[in-house]
Amino acid sequence: EDQVTQSPEALRLQEGESSSLNCSYTVSGLRGLFWYRQDPGKGPEFLFTLYSAGEEKEKERLKATLTKKESFLHITAPKPEDSATYLCAVQPRSNYQLIWGAGTKLIIKP
Amino acid sequence: DAGVIQSPRHEVTEMGQEVTLRCKPISGHNSLFWYRQTMMRGLELLIYFNNNVPIDDSGMPEDRFSAKMPNASFSTLKIQPSEPRDSAVYFCASSPDRARGYGYTFGSGTRLTVV
Numbered sequence: 001e002d003q004v005t006q007s008p009e010a011l012r013l014q015e016g017e018s019s020s021l022n023c024s025y026t027v028s029g030l031r032g033l034f035w036y037r038q039d040p041g042k043g044p045e046f047l048f049t050l051y052s053a054g055e056e057k058e059k060e061r062l063k064a065t066l067t068k069k070e071s072f073l074h075i076t077a078p079k080p081e082d083s084a085t086y087l088c089a090v091q092p093r094s095n096y097q098l099i100w101g102a103g104t105k106l107i108i109k110p
Numbered sequence: 111d112a113g114v115i116q117s118p119r120h121e122v123t124e125m126g127q128e129v130t131l132r133c134k135p136i137s138g139h140n141s142l143f144w145y146r147q148t149m150m151r152g153l154e155l156l157i158y159f160n161n162n163v164p165i166d167d168s169g170m171p172e173d174r175f176s177a178k179m180p181n182a183s184f185s186t187l188k189i190q191p192s193e194p195r196d197s198a199v200y201f202c203a204s205s206p207d208r209a210r211g212y213g214y215t216f217g218s219g220t221r222l223t224v225v
Contacts, residue, residue, distance in 0.1 A: 043218050096141075
């Protein structure tokens with residue numbers, strides 16, 4: 001069964017304290033893995049798509065990496081404005097649907 | 111581009127009333143999705159349209175829910191009659207091509223409260 005598990009559920013960091021969020025997945029053929037950011041009261045905002053193991057993408061303080069079993073979202077020297085829920089989703093080759101993780105709530109304290 | 115536009119932003123209605131949620135996708139996107147988000151269940155896909163045609167409505171909870179896409183720039187999700195358990199945030203999302211793994215662009219959502 002295709003599934004996505006994100007960890008931790010919540011993460012509290014001090015401003016400037018780097019860390020990583022994990023997205024583990026099992027899927028019968030990966031078309032793409034997606035990272036989104038969701039702020040309270042808003043829809044998910046697209047961050048990255050990763051297509052194959054070894055691929056990396058960066059945007060400001062965020063860097064996403066992909067292996068055959070998991071993806072990491074590394075956040076370097078975070079700022080309070082990076083506080084949000086980060087969602088991971090995978091799209092199997094056999095299906096158009098995205099399979100969503102439950103998200104990691106990231107809180108960056110000044 | 112104004113992004114995906116949803117209306118209303120908030121809706122409070124009494125049990126048994128009809129509720130209609132509206133969505134305008136991004137111009138040129140040929141895939142449209144309706145999602146529901148709750149704390150307990152996260153994001154759930156309700157229905158998917160491709161080129162204005164409903165492709166998969168297996169996520170629609172029951173016959174009380176219906177969705178239409180009369181043209182490429184407009185879609186509606188209707189609940190009739192509404193029930194308290196329908197309270198959730200409903201998102202519309204669009205994508206340029208379902209087959210190529212493009213990210214979805216989500217609207218800001220409609221927060222529905224059924225009392």
